Amino acid sequence: MQPTPRTLNLGILAHVDAGKTSLTERLLYAAGVIDEIGSVDAGNTRSDSLELERRRGITIKAAVVNFPLGSGESAVSVNLIDTPGHPDFIAEVERVLGVLDGAVLVVSAVEGVQPQTRVLMRTLRRLSIPALVFVNKVDRPGADDVRVLRQIARELAVPVVPMGRVTSGLGTRTARISAPAGEDEAFTRDLLDVLTTHDDDLLAAYLDHGTSLPYARLRTSLARQTSRARLHPVYVGSAITGAGVDALVEGIGDLLPAAPGDAGGPLSGRVFKVERGERGERIAYVRLFSGELRTREQVTVRGTGHKVTGLAVFDRGTAVRRTAARAGQIATLRGLPTVRIGDVVGREPEGRPYGRVFAAPTLESVVVPTAGPERAGDLHTALAQLAEQDPLIGLRQDPHGGEPSVSLYGEVQKEVLAATLAEEYGIEVSFRETTPICVERVTGTGAAYEVLDHEGNPFLATVGLRVEPAPPGSGVVFRREVELGSLPPGYMRAVEETVRTTLRQGLSGWQVPDCAVTMTHSGFCSIRSTAGEFRALTPLVLMAALRRATTRVHEPVHRFRLEFAQDAYPAVALALARHGALPGPPVAAGDAYVVEGHLPADRVHGLERELPELTGGTGVLETEFAHHRPARTPRVRARGDHNPLNREEYLLHAHRRM
CATH class of the missing domain: 3.30.70.240 (Alpha-Beta Plaits)
Structure with a gap:
């Protein structure tokens, strides 16, 4: 019986225009998955499947393709994830990082290390993701692999091992690559200098035997240290001509860690991408870390059970329908109607933290349908669907039908979002001026309370809150000064949850990210009070306390x-x-x-x-x-809630709702 191949989930990362997508095409071609190499310029690449990507010549959404590597016991099934290089789409990269086993960081031999290259390498190091470096475009005029190698070592400040060099034809399509061999004494000496830094046994052997150590011994140490992200082998070549790519493929198979996964363990997976199918249904991309998943099986997502109605895994380039997926694989799942990016399928993956890697967007802009208010509802629906695929769109809209705003990393996102809305939803839009997303810092201490059955309090609840400053980065801390048991746990949870929700908009409409909120008063009617009464009253009390504490807007x-x-x-x-x-x-x-x-x-x-x-x-x-x-100047943001700062307006809404 053929052994089940191990799976390597491999990310291709780079600064924009370094040649990631071209390298993906070359790797698929070298593996025999495609018969002809697609071109970014021609718009016929396998991983850039969106029409917008093909037209613009840039990757916007992370894409998964698959190719086999090796055979027999050494066989590896590689899920290749091509990621955007433009910094405006860094959120797509972030979501992929949490499911990778290894990465190839692509650097242009012409432009060398770029700003995004530095950001990506720092992140790979921080997350301990094993990575090879591929110096691409040695066939282009101006290429200089030696200069770029020095630049990588100096500017990225990481231990590197050169695994090849251009021997002739640099800067032309005839560029030839020489891979180092074990008998190359200079290469062996350089390799030992790097390897012995983290390998005491090898250091002792080096002191005893010098550079006459068997190359197989060095290769074993190189693989072990690479898989632990202690050093980064650097390959050179051209994705366009294929020069040097065979050596890179060998390095992917030998040096990056592919594990079989625990198919017999408990089901554990992470959703890193969500897209919509032809009928509008959600399709979740899930990396399985352990266990096995079958169609028609019931799975738990955010505490709710759902039946998987369709399943596919990636095989030889594309997603292929299967009845089951196992640990290590990436599967696309249907039948999860409320699934979101970041959701866990089954149990939380062990040793795989998932959260913010890069800073959240710091800019936003209002989106306006050019056809006028009659398309406002359609626009909101479209933006809500796009926010499912990219949660950092950060869609905001006030409850009275005001204009929606979206979060941004940069201006290119505006162009892409406008094109997507026009092509996929038939909605032409324009954008208002881009503005920074500010926060509000509490500057003092303030308290307020409202008592059950007291004149002016229409809710069957007593809530008292005190607001105080907290250091940046500490988050919202909720405390209790009321006696334990003075309020049913469900009512207390309702107050705490509402406090956190309400603080998304402070006195000037910006989020209040860091403060301490203490519950000072509580009371309820055992017969008539409900959690809804506490949820309705809490925003009024909290905003009254915040007014007395005061806030200052920070940009x-x-x-x-x-x-x-x-x-x-x-x-x-x-x-x-x-x-x-x-x-x-x-x-x-x-x-x-x-x-x-x-x-x-x-x-x-x-x-x-x-x-x-x-x-x-x-x-x-x-x-x-x-x-x-x-902030240098006062910055006020239009509210997206029912405005608990305006008591009359808020109470009118609350009565209608309750």
Whole structure:
């Protein structure tokens, strides 16, 4: 009987235009999955399946394709996940990271290390995801594999092992790659220098035998340390011509960890992607970490049981319908009508934390249907469906039918969202000005309470709350000063849940992310009170307490690193001042300057637009969220709730609802 192949879930990561999708095509071709290599320019690649991706020539959604590697006991089934390279779609990358066994980080031999390359490598290291590096595009004019290798070691600050070099034809389609061999003394010496840092047994053997150690011994240590993300082998080649790709494939099979998984264990999986089928039904992409899943089987998602009505696994390029999926595989599931990205199927995966890796979006914009208010309902429905596929869209709309707003990482998302709404839903839209997503910080202490049966309190509940500041990053802390047993647990939970929900919009309409809320008063009518009464009263009391405590709006600030030619410094310094940046002094880096500092989030795009002209095309800007600071100007956000700051309006709604 043929052994069941192990599964390797492999991510292809890179800065935009480094050649990820082209490498995916080449790997599928090399494995015999496709007969012809697709082209990003021609729009016929396997992983970029969306029409919008084909037209724009960029990856927008993570895509899964599969190819076999090896045979017999060494056979590996590789699920290749092609991810977006543009920073505006970093959320797609984030969701994939939690299900990977390993990664290939692609770097262009022409442009070298780019801002997104640094972000991705730092993240791979932080999550201990084993990764190979592939220096692509050695066939392009301007390619320099030696320079880029030095750049990788210096700028990414990671231990690397060169696994090949260009021996002739650099910068042309005839570029030839030489893979190092065990008899190459210089390679052996360099390899030992890196490996012995984390392998004491190998170090002892090296001291005894020098460089005459068997290459198989070094290869074993290389595989072990690579699989533990202690070092990163670097391959060179061209996805277009195929040069060097065979060596990379060998490295994927030999150096990255593929495990059979525990098919006999309890069912445990994670949803990392949700899309809609032709009939509008949700299709969940699930990485199974343990157990086995069959069609018609009942599974638990967020405490609710659902029957799996359809199942497919990835095999030789595409998803193929099956009756079962096992540990290690990625499956697409139908029959989970409320499934969301991040949901657990079965048990929580052990040792696989899943949460925020990158900062949440710091910008937002109002979406307006160009056809007028008559399409407002259709627009909201469409945005709600898109938010299922990308929760970080962060759809907001006030309950009185106001204009919806969405969260953004950058301006390219606007273009993609507008095109998606037009092509998939027939809704033409425009966007208002992009604004930063602020937060409110509590500045003092405030308390309020309302008593059951007291004049002015129409609810059968007593609630008292005190609000106090808490350090940034501490979250909302809910405490109790009321006597234990003074309130049924269900009513207490209702108050706490409502406190957290209400604090999504503070006095100025922004989220209050960090504060301590203490329940100081409680009371109920044993015959007539309900949890709904407490849910209705809590926002009024909480906002009254927050008014007395007061809040201050804080805006998001990004940390930036800007590299440019030294002669451009005067123009760059003026631009930084104009955009409200707080830069440090310039630091010489060869014939360039590097400036680091902080920049308001809503000014990043403006600086990016000006940079090519300011620096003659030499400027490279890297940014990431750093912190919030007091807003430069008052910023008020339209409310998306029933406004507990306006008692009359709120009570009118509450009575209608109850």
